[in-house]
Amino acid sequence: MQINAELSLIMYEDLLRCRYVEETSLDLFTEGLTPGRMHPYIGEEAVAVGTAAAMKPGDLTVSTHRGGAHLVALKADIVRVFAEYMGRAAGYSSGRGGPMHISVPEIGFLCSNGIVGSGIPIAVGAAMACQRTSPEKVVVCFFGDGAANTGSFHEGLNMAGIWKLPVVFVCENNGYAETLPVGKGIAVQNISSRAAGYGICGVTIDGNDVEAVYTAMAEAIRNAREGAGASLVEAKTYRIGQHFSGESNHYRTESEVQMWMERDPIRLFRERLLERGLAVPGELSKLEEAVRDAVEQAVQAAKDAPFPDPETVLAGLYRDPQTLGLGTP
Amino acid sequence: MKTITYAQAVRSALIEEMDRDPSVLVLGEDIGTYGGVFTATRSLLARYGVDRVIDTPISEAAIAGAAVGMAMCGLRPVAEIMYEDFVTISLDQLVNNAAKMHYMFDGKVCVPLVLRTQCGSGRGSAAQHSQSLESWFAHVPGLIVIMPSTPQDARGLLKSAIRNDNPVIFIEHKMLYFTKGPDTGAECLPIGKAEVKREGSDITVIATSWMVGRALEAAELAANEGVSVEVIDPRTLRPFDTETVLASARKTRRAVVVHEAVRFCGIGAEISSIITENLFHELEMPVKRLCGSDVPIPYSAALEPHVVPTVEDIHVAVTTMATGAGRLDAD
Numbered sequence: 001m002q003i004n005a006e007l008s009l010i011m012y013e014d015l016l017r018c019r020y021v022e023e024t025s026l027d028l029f030t031e032g033l034t035p036g037r038m039h040p041y042i043g044e045e046a047v048a049v050g051t052a053a054a055m056k057p058g059d060l061t062v063s064t065h066r067g068g069a070h071l072v073a074l075k076a077d078i079v080r081v082f083a084e085y086m087g088r089a090a091g092y093s094s095g096r097g098g099p100m101h102i103s104v105p106e107i108g109f110l111c112s113n114g115i116v117g118s119g120i121p122i123a124v125g126a127a128m129a130c131q132r133t134s135p136e137k138v139v140v141c142f143f144g145d146g147a148a149n150t151g152s153f154h155e156g157l158n159m160a161g162i163w164k165l166p167v168v169f170v171c172e173n174n175g176y177a178e179t180l181p182v183g184k185g186i187a188v189q190n191i192s193s194r195a196a197g198y199g200i201c202g203v204t205i206d207g208n209d210v211e212a213v214y215t216a217m218a219e220a221i222r223n224a225r226e227g228a229g230a231s232l233v234e235a236k237t238y239r240i241g242q243h244f245s246g247e248s249n250h251y252r253t254e255s256e257v258q259m260w261m262e263r264d265p266i267r268l269f270r271e272r273l274l275e276r277g278l279a280v281p282g283e284l285s286k287l288e289e290a291v292r293d294a295v296e297q298a299v300q301a302a303k304d305a306p307f308p309d310p311e312t313v314l315a316g317l318y319r320d321p322q323t324l325g326l327g328t329p
Numbered sequence: 330m331k332t333i334t335y336a337q338a339v340r341s342a343l344i345e346e347m348d349r350d351p352s353v354l355v356l357g358e359d360i361g362t363y364g365g366v367f368t369a370t371r372s373l374l375a376r377y378g379v380d381r382v383i384d385t386p387i388s389e390a391a392i393a394g395a396a397v398g399m400a401m402c403g404l405r406p407v408a409e410i411m412y413e414d415f416v417t418i419s420l421d422q423l424v425n426n427a428a429k430m431h432y433m434f435d436g437k438v439c440v441p442l443v444l445r446t447q448c449g450s451g452r453g454s455a456a457q458h459s460q461s462l463e464s465w466f467a468h469v470p471g472l473i474v475i476m477p478s479t480p481q482d483a484r485g486l487l488k489s490a491i492r493n494d495n496p497v498i499f500i501e502h503k504m505l506y507f508t509k510g511p512d513t514g515a516e517c518l519p520i521g522k523a524e525v526k527r528e529g530s531d532i533t534v535i536a537t538s539w540m541v542g543r544a545l546e547a548a549e550l551a552a553n554e555g556v557s558v559e560v561i562d563p564r565t566l567r568p569f570d571t572e573t574v575l576a577s578a579r580k581t582r583r584a585v586v587v588h589e590a591v592r593f594c595g596i597g598a599e600i601s602s603i604i605t606e607n608l609f610h611e612l613e614m615p616v617k618r619l620c621g622s623d624v625p626i627p628y629s630a631a632l633e634p635h636v637v638p639t640v641e642d643i644h645v646a647v648t649t650m651a652t653g654a655g656r657l658d659a660d
Contacts, residue, residue, distance in 0.1 A: 111434070
């Protein structure tokens with residue numbers, strides 16, 4: 001489906017923002033400014049951006065350990081994202097969570113998750129809640145090809161099928177479960193074919209084509225919203241970056257990475273915008289510069305933000321601790 | 330006085346809270362049409378319908394995970410895991426998600442779920458349907474762990490657990506479901522508060538769940554021999570009511586911890602350590618632990634009773650310790 005000019009440019013801008021945030025977060029790691037490691041999303045941005053564009057305000061998201069771009073695509077405040085990566089008090093989790101543990105309820109971002117597959121049952125529960133109390137909402141659940149081999153995937157998709165839940169499972173098949181190539185971990189060609197076993201819709205799309213992602217997600221989300229039940233959308237893409245920052249890359253070939261860089265989703269979409277005459281090169285360069293500047297300003301603001309006070313480290317284990325005979329900490 | 334069984338008490342708590350708050354719902358295996366393997370959810374389906382009484386497939390990871398997701402979205406799910414042994418399948422959701430979210434997201438999310446399950450031996454259920462795993466949960470910061478020993482405690486604490494905004498592991502006992510106790514009404518009981526089940530002055534017994542009844546029987550036998558035993562049921566294992574336990578041990582200067590779970594790394598080790606760290610110079614002798622043996626629960630009726638503390642074990646321990654025989658050999 002061809003997307004109109006306005007949305008196309010918004011998506012292009014979001015793709016750029018995702019990419020620059022990911023690149024910048026790798027720089028932060030290299031500079032020693034992040035206590036932990038990053039899981040870069042570089043190369044997969046079309047999945048996050050096409051999906052977020054197809055969602056409505058109020059819809060809910062469950063994300064993964066590689067969830068930074070989901071946040072950016074959902075218009076999270078990138079100062080707070082960077083601040084969390086650096087363990088600052090201004091971070092979304094006040095520095096307690098880090099890149100794998102963020103919740104932003106105000107944009108419907110329920111949680112990211114450091115355990116592969118663990119978000120799937122949570123998304124199922126969120127969809128059960130929507131079905132009962134807010135039928136206008138849909139849950140989008142991201143996970144990778146690796147998660148498709150967990151028990152959580154099986155149990156969760158089965159429940160979504162039997163109860164016709166308003167949830168769309170977005171499998172970001174990026175070619176590798178950590179370092180295991182997808183072909184060595186999964187015996188079927190398309191993960192989406194597993195949907196048949198749960199009585200839900202399954203479709204495989206080009207995850208490097210932001211328009212294809214938008215189109216498939218818009219349909220799956222509409223079905224979920226209209227009560228037609230869950231879908232499994234498998235977006236085939238490629239993790240151009242490493243599984244985590246600082247990882248050795250010896251489990252894959254240079255030529256394979258090179259081949260996928262030719263299919264860089266941002267480059268592909270840029271070419272398409274120009275071909276269709278939706279923008280002229282000068283305009284896009286200007287946009288690229290503006291987004292880069294904004295990301296640079298954001299990261300500087302985050303670098304300037306204070307660290308959390310160690311005095312607070314024991315507070316907040318329980319909600320309302322006085323109800324547990326513990327007094328107020 | 331009117332009496333009520335432990336299973337009825339659980340059911341009453343569920344009904345009272347579901348009547349009071351439409352966001353409370355129950356889910357689990359065989360809880361709807363069948364009414365629960367131990368009858369705790371009988372009649373709920375007819376009363377509240379399929380939206381609030383949800384029969385699930387045998388999917389313990391997703392039952393727990395769905396409860397987490399619902400709780401994050403404003404509902405108050407009460408998930409039942411039929412046997413505590415099956416909670417091992419749910420652990421990822423409980424340990425990595427439910428327990429951590431409030432702290433890890435700095436208060437942005439709370440997870441008001443209750444996971445009901447039942448533990449313990451006594452019914453020939455064998456190694457995979459008889460464990461007592463409470464110390465696993467108590468070891469995880471962020472979880473609340475409750476083990477009621479009487480119908481009244483089950484009802485009052487389950488109601489508080491449902492109203493509480495934190496994740497609660499609520500561990501019932503299969504041998505207690507059809508025991509009776511006074512029906513004292515629908516009052517909530519405080520989480521994190523131990524109860525002195527019997528007052529005494531010579532020795533303190535801290536017992537949990539099924540073992541509370543055995544400790545009280547042993548205390549009665551000891552009383553006939555002139556030994557005054559104080560019996561304390563912590564009721565909540567996490568957070569733990571240190572104050573009540575220390576006050577009693579300070580008074581009696583002798584303490585025994587009794588639980589069905591195996592000794593090694595059991596909750597008794599923690600309780601014993603709390604008492605010793607605080608009262609070392611006031612104790613007459615080391616704190617003793619009477620625990621389940623360090624083996625899986627065997628099936629045969631000739632074997633099963635031998636791996637769990639008996640009334641006689643407790644009776645011998647308290648009388649020996651209280652009559653000044655000093656330190657008992659560790660067994």
